[in-house]
Amino acid sequence: MTAVIASRAGKAVVLIHGLSETRNAWSRQQAFLQRSMNVLCYDVRGFGASPVGAGNGTVQQMADDLAQILSAHEMASAWLIGFSMGGVIAQRFALDFPAMAQGLILVASSCTVGRSGQAFFRQRIEQVTHGGLAAIASITQADARGCFSMGDEQLVAEYQQLRTAAVRDPGGYLNACRAMLRLADEPMIQELGAIKCPSLVLAGELDPYCPPRASEMISKAIPGAELRVIPGAGHCVHWEARDVTNDHILEFIERQHR
Secondary structure (H helix, E strand, O other): OOEEEEOOOOOEEEEEOOOOOOHHHHHHHHHHHOOOOEEEEEOOOOOOOOOOOOOOOOHHHHHHHHHHHHHHOOOOOEEEEEEOHHHHHHHHHHHHOHHHEEEEEEEOOOOOOOHHHHHHHHHHHHHHHHHHHHHHHHHHHHHHHOOOOOOOHHHHHHHHHHHHHHOOOHHHHHHHHHHHHHHHOOOOOOOHHHOOOOEEEEEEOOOOOOOHHHHHHHHHHOOOOEEEEEOOOOOOHHHHOHHHHHHHHHHHHHHHOO
16 A cells, blocks of 8 residues: 655654545645654555555455554554545554554544435446446536535535546545445444544535534444534535644644553
8 A cells, every 4th residue: 555654752642534535635734743743645446546455345345455554654552544445444443453443533423324314325336337537527527526515615625636536446446436335235324333553533514425423423332432514514524624734733732641
């Protein structure tokens, strides 16, 4: 898996992007965070420069990928900051590799998939299975626009471009969609009580994909987790409310290290 790390002494964080994105989705957080800590960004299996390989359509495999990346960079443990699908990977990682998870910050994420989510992923799996990259390009335009609530057309256009360029192999997109769809039959919520590391859950008030109630489910299931809902923001809360999101992330991490 391709990764980029900005090195400096002290705390370490890993940024895990969402569906149909690359590590570049964290540009608004990486520069801010690396002022005071090590920051590792990587492309999740099947996106950007990371090939899908023998993808088995499971979040467990994606979490194992991350464990291998941390080991390759000689990082014994790190804070995990995951957006949407990246938050799912972070939760799975904390469950499967608890000694390597210093803490979690879950941005606009979920721990299960309801009926609307199942329909979402099944429809996209069918479209991409038959339409390939052309179908992904079409899907991306609408899905990317749906991630924003504040009407900033420049942000929407930038995000559409990022998502369109993120997928070079339809198999990578399909692998990720299948992994997310499995949450319908294999939800993580019953397991989250086993997570013992400090956890912050951030939600956008107007997020249609992972609404605040999804974040509330996570925060109630993880012992001691804190929930913060950012007013007026949609799914891409870390883009629309960059400064507020960054401040929440930094304050929470710094508080745990006092």
